[in-house]
Amino acid sequence: MSDDLTDLYQELILDHSRRPRNFRVLPNCNRMARGDNPICGDNYTLYAVVDGDRVVDISFQGSGCAISKASASLLTETLKGKTIAEVKAQFARVHDMVTTGHTEGDMGKIAALAGVHKFPARVKCAVLPWHALVAALEGGAKTVTTEAEE
Numbered sequence: 205m206s207d208d209l210t211d212l213y214q215e216l217i218l219d220h221s222r223r224p225r226n227f228r229v230l231p232n233c234n235r236m237a238r239g240d241n242p243i244c245g246d247n248y249t250l251y252a253v254v255d256g257d258r259v260v261d262i263s264f265q266g267s268g269c270a271i272s273k274a275s276a277s278l279l280t281e282t283l284k285g286k287t288i289a290e291v292k293a294q295f296a297r298v299h300d301m302v303t304t305g306h307t308e309g310d311m312g313k314i315a316a317l318a319g320v321h322k323f324p325a326r327v328k329c330a331v332l333p334w335h336a337l338v339a340a341l342e343g344g345a346k347t348v349t350t351e352a353e354e
């Protein structure tokens with residue numbers, strides 16, 4: 205990755221952490237779940253409106269580090285309008301990207317998180333909102349914690 209691209213990605217992450225998109229409660233949501241990363245102190249609630257098999261709206265609220273907040277913000281922008289199957293497929297690609305640095309296909313703005321793989325302690329921060337969203341869509345656990353995985 206060139207230094208220019210790294211700078212661009214850092215700017216994107218800072219921008220999304222300072223001015224998170226879709227940072228609000230969705231009063232008409234029919235799916236929601238909390239994500240908790242006690243190691244870093246990241247704590248978010250993801251809200252979604254699902255119509256059939258499509259996620260028509262996503263928002264989040266909460267607090268945490270710049271990586272987790274930017275990841276949640278990018279997630280809401282990227283996944284709105286996708287089907288549940290597409291969301292799960294994208295989560296798998298993002299998980300792979302932040303753990304290995306490998307990107308598959310056009311990741312769009314989410315590619316800004318690729319550099320996280322160089323900081324293993326921050327991987328949980330990056331995937332936390334994704335875990336919470338998938339849990340919300342599956343309608344199972346209402347709270348996911350990074351300490352329950354692996």
Ligand code: ZN
Pocket residue numbers: 241244245246268269270271272329
């Ligand atoms: Zn964090």
